[in-house]
Amino acid sequence: MSEEYKIPEGLYYTEQHEWAKKLKNGKVVVGVTDYAQKQLHEIVYVELPEVEREAEQTRAIGAVESVKAVSDMNAPVSGTVVEVNEDLLDSPELINEDPYGEGWIAKIDPSDLEGDVIRLMDAEAYRKFVAEQAH
Amino acid sequence: MDLIKTHLYAYHAEHGNIVDFGGYALPVWFDGIIPEHNAVRNGVGIFDTSHMGRAMAEGPDTERFLNHVITNDLSRLGLNEGLYTVMCEPDGGIIDDLILYKQQQGKFFIVYNAATKHKDFAWLTKNSKGYKVKLKDLSDEMAMIAVQGPDAEKTVKKICKEDLSKVARFNIALVTLSGLKGMVTRTGYTGEDGFELYVPDCPVSKPDKALKVWGDLLKAGAVPCGLGARDSLRLEAGLNLSGQDIDEKTNPLEANLRWVVKFKKEGGFIGREALIKARDEGVRKTQVGIALDRGIPRHGYEVVDGGKTIGVVTSGGMAPTLGYGIALGYVPPRYSELGTPVKIRIRNRLFEGKIVKSHPFYDETVYGWKREKK
Numbered sequence: 001m002s003e004e005y006k007i008p009e010g011l012y013y014t015e016q017h018e019w020a021k022k023l024k025n026g027k028v029v030v031g032v033t034d035y036a037q038k039q040l041h042e043i044v045y046v047e048l049p050e051v052e053r054e055a056e057q058t059r060a061i062g063a064v065e066s067v068k069a070v071s072d073m074n075a076p077v078s079g080t081v082v083e084v085n086e087d088l089l090d091s092p093e094l095i096n097e098d099p100y101g102e103g104w105i106a107k108i109d110p111s112d113l114e115g116d117v118i119r120l121m122d123a124e125a126y127r128k129f130v131a132e133q134a135h
Numbered sequence: 136m137d138l139i140k141t142h143l144y145a146y147h148a149e150h151g152n153i154v155d156f157g158g159y160a161l162p163v164w165f166d167g168i169i170p171e172h173n174a175v176r177n178g179v180g181i182f183d184t185s186h187m188g189r190a191m192a193e194g195p196d197t198e199r200f201l202n203h204v205i206t207n208d209l210s211r212l213g214l215n216e217g218l219y220t221v222m223c224e225p226d227g228g229i230i231d232d233l234i235l236y237k238q239q240q241g242k243f244f245i246v247y248n249a250a251t252k253h254k255d256f257a258w259l260t261k262n263s264k265g266y267k268v269k270l271k272d273l274s275d276e277m278a279m280i281a282v283q284g285p286d287a288e289k290t291v292k293k294i295c296k297e298d299l300s301k302v303a304r305f306n307i308a309l310v311t312l313s314g315l316k317g318m319v320t321r322t323g324y325t326g327e328d329g330f331e332l333y334v335p336d337c338p339v340s341k342p343d344k345a346l347k348v349w350g351d352l353l354k355a356g357a358v359p360c361g362l363g364a365r366d367s368l369r370l371e372a373g374l375n376l377s378g379q380d381i382d383e384k385t386n387p388l389e390a391n392l393r394w395v396v397k398f399k400k401e402g403g404f405i406g407r408e409a410l411i412k413a414r415d416e417g418v419r420k421t422q423v424g425i426a427l428d429r430g431i432p433r434h435g436y437e438v439v440d441g442g443k444t445i446g447v448v449t450s451g452g453m454a455p456t457l458g459y460g461i462a463l464g465y466v467p468p469r470y471s472e473l474g475t476p477v478k479i480r481i482r483n484r485l486f487e488g489k490i491v492k493s494h495p496f497y498d499e500t501v502y503g504w505k506r507e508k509k
Binding site: 041042044045047060063065066067068070072 | 152163164167168169172363366367430431433452453455460481482
């Protein structure tokens with residue numbers, strides 16, 4: 001079933017279906033995966049984290065809501081939130097349309113990226129994880 | 136545990152996104168909640184509501200018996216007219232809300248909720264002792280489809296020979312649907328004009344008739360809708376969900392259902408004394424509508440004022456027609472005036488809201504069955 005979900009190479013993934021991508025400037029951009037947005041369907045509201053707040057890996061920093069359901073947005077890595085995607089306030093559906101691009105949620109200045117990524121999955125591992133979830 | 140299938144399961148399995156809805160395998164959406172919601176507000180949508188409870192009560196004492204069990208007054212009904220009501224426990228708590236239709240003198244068709252249907256039928260049966268009345272549960276041998284939206288009449292007309300314009304709101308009529316014997320009532324759970332269609336002699340094990348009617352409605356242009364849109368539509372209309380907005384711990388006076396309680400009707404009714412006491416003492420909580428500027432209220436969230444929890448959200452969600460979050464909930468009566476500011480606690484943060492008109496939440500000149508015709 002995992003062929004149905006886009007899982008780009010080069011990103012890190014969590015078991016709660018968030019993704020993280022290292023940027024050239026050392027910051028990490030985060031969002032929810034294609035699998036997550038397809039499970040939620042029709043996203044109508046995003047609660048963005050506050051800029052400058054501390055993020056702790058696996059802890060909620062915001063939320064993504066569809067008509068029927070609420071899903072926490074957990075921080076894939078620890079650090080400080082330095083930027084949020086304010087376009088999502090008016091257009092939460094960007095997460096449905098482009099979860100790894102225009103639907104990004106926040107940028108984090110990581111405090112221990114090397115330590116954190118050990119606990120994250122690469123694309124191949126996440127692909128297997130999603131395939132198991134689908135059963 | 137295996138989920139219970141309705142008559143239209145074959146269609147849902149192929150086209151719908153099926154979930155466990157109180158033990159039933161029903162679609163939460165086909166295409167999406169928002170497009171389905173909008174189809175009903177602006178055109179026409181159809182829903183499988185075969186999971187609901189349906190019963191027939193027949194016999195010389197039927198009217199007297201039913202009138203004793205419900206809070207509203209059946210004696211006001213003419214032939215083929217229906218009545219919305221609740222039935223209560225002796226302590227005034229709501230067992231369920233239901234609609235009764237007077238098909239003949241001494242013959243009533245009854246429709247009630249899915250989650251409560253076994254409890255309801257048992258309650259009716261238990262209280263019918265001593266009355267000359269026969270109760271028959273028709274839920275499994277009769278399919279039920281709701282056709283809802285401003286284009287509902289046009290759409291049902293295409294599969295029905297009879298003149299539907301003569302079927303007034305909350306009335307029932309025997310009709311021919313897709314060439315089959317059936318019934319319609321001009322009712323629904325969306326706030327819009329519409330019909331509920333009943334296909335009798337159609338057991339779940341042999342659902343061909345129901346699938347034929349459903350298929351013909353699709354050909355007539357109706358959009359198939361799931362339970363997600365059913366919930367968002369009924370919430371915008373301010374209609375209670377039994378078991379969630381109203382239950383045994385709530386009486387009809389608290390639930391803004393004073394209008395279905397007829398204290399003066401002949402013969403009394405179950406719960407009357409408790410409700411008189413509640414009326415005279417005044418209620419401690421009352422149902423209100425709440426709108427938020429930002430954030431989506433959900434079932435179970437706290438309503439807060441001045442740092443104190445004053446009430447609870449019983450139903451909430453994003454209103455697709457309005458574009459903001461709305462809720463039904465209970466607060467002390469002193470907060471019930473329209474415009475009163477209240478807050479809702481969402482993930483431990485407080486969101487500003489206010490008390491608004493909730494029955495319905497939308498502007499009735501623009502949406503719903505009373506809307507000004509285009």
